[in-house]
Amino acid sequence: MQDTIRHNLDQLRNHSGKIIITAHHKPDGDAMGSCLSLYNYFKNVGIASKVIVPTDYASNLNWLPGNDDVNIYENNAPSFDDEIDNADYIFCLDFNALSRINQMGEKVGGSNAVVIVIDHHQSPEDFDNERFIEIGASSTCELIYRYINKHLDPAFIDEKVGQCIYTGLITDTGSFRFSSTTSSTIRTAADLMDLGVVPDKIYRLLFDQNRIERLQLLGHLLSNNLEILEGGKVAMGYLSLEEIEQFDIVTGDTEGFVNYGLGIAGVKMSALIIDRGPLVKMSFRSVDSFPCNIFSAENFNGGGHKNAAGGASQDTLQQTIDKFKSVIQNYREFL
Ligand SMILES: [Mn+2]
The missing domain is CATH 3.90.1640.10 (inorganic pyrophosphatase (n-terminal core))
Structure with missing residues (x-):
């Protein structure tokens, strides 16, 4: 203190x-x-x-x-x-x-x-x-x-x-x-x-105040845009600018989406990658020892807490996804 x-x-x-x-x-x-x-x-x-x-x-x-x-x-x-x-x-x-x-x-x-x-x-x-x-x-x-x-x-x-x-x-x-x-x-x-x-x-x-569009976007994310990596220990979801626009998304609508990945048995780290136009924004959540804040600071200009952090990238959505898949391999000791 x-x-x-x-x-x-x-x-x-x-x-x-x-x-x-x-x-x-x-x-x-x-x-x-x-x-x-x-x-x-x-x-x-x-x-x-x-x-x-x-x-x-x-x-x-x-x-x-x-x-x-x-x-x-x-x-x-x-x-x-x-x-x-x-x-x-x-x-x-x-x-x-x-x-x-x-x-x-x-x-x-x-x-x-x-x-x-x-x-x-x-x-x-x-x-x-x-x-x-x-x-x-x-x-x-x-x-x-x-x-x-x-x-x-x-x-x-x-x-x-x-x-x-x-x-x-x-x-x-x-x-x-x-x-x-x-x-x-x-x-x-x-x-x-x-x-x-x-x-x-x-x-x-x-x-319990969701707009129907939010739940529909969540359904889309979980059905079509969620990948399980690292032998089941990492969940990575993503949303493009077009998808955000298609579902008429407003401030706060994607809040909490990143947590769904952690609900899958065996997943230790969950990432959500969203193209916000000027920047690609990222959220990271983990359980146990995976250091989201260090992972984000070392790779995605971000920071936060050990089990919850944010980051951002100026690359395209696809480049950011590719980079994530590559750099996550360097943190296997925490998975
Ligand atoms: Mn706070």
Whole structure:
């Protein structure tokens, strides 16, 4: 645990400028859950804050309390630049490198505000003034809960704050099934239930909201575009730009597809390779010792966690697939 937090609730109450809360681009459930749990928490305390995220996000997060108050940076960058310039505190949640917030990174990096990073990813950059980081923690939302308990006042955590935190817990742990799930994660969930959070309701709001096109694309991927490699230990799926367009896919629709490969008996590592136009994007998931983050950093300009990482390639889809099939052979000791 890296904890260099020096502020307390009174200092946050008595600041003169703005408090800005942000998270990585294309924010997922943990990123938005973190932002909105802190936003709703501050609201309960009587502290004004503003959530500005770099880009849009999946519509299954739109029910989160406070969603209507979220600002998308790329929709009005100049006016948000002014607000960042005038901020007293900037909370950077669920990321640890300024490149993860696109053009916003330059502004946040040059800001005079106190920059606070709360995060669980590997290899944090050094752009913060204060940090609350535990590498390998289940989720940033679990750390938000601990940060509030340790440095602020848990009395202001209500059901809405709890719903946001619970969202990050279950989205980042695959509903408590990944190895990052600890007894502390489950205890946090139990505390949130005591505050009124209803797990089955949140599960349905998050995961049973599919567009039919998403399920049809998943069917297509699993039927036609999934290859089993390395004697059954690696599953590799891919989607072309044409297929993405044919199925009318929107932000968030391919989220979680990579996990299906791990559902096959014997598979230790699953990859999903998607042509996004300018770049070919990749997701990697593994069980046990296969280091997705190292594999991605060494071959596909990416990083992340041991069992979950992302990457990107400027090659064509076919070249990327061929490269994957070739380089995966160098990691047989982990399979
Ligand atoms: Mn996260």
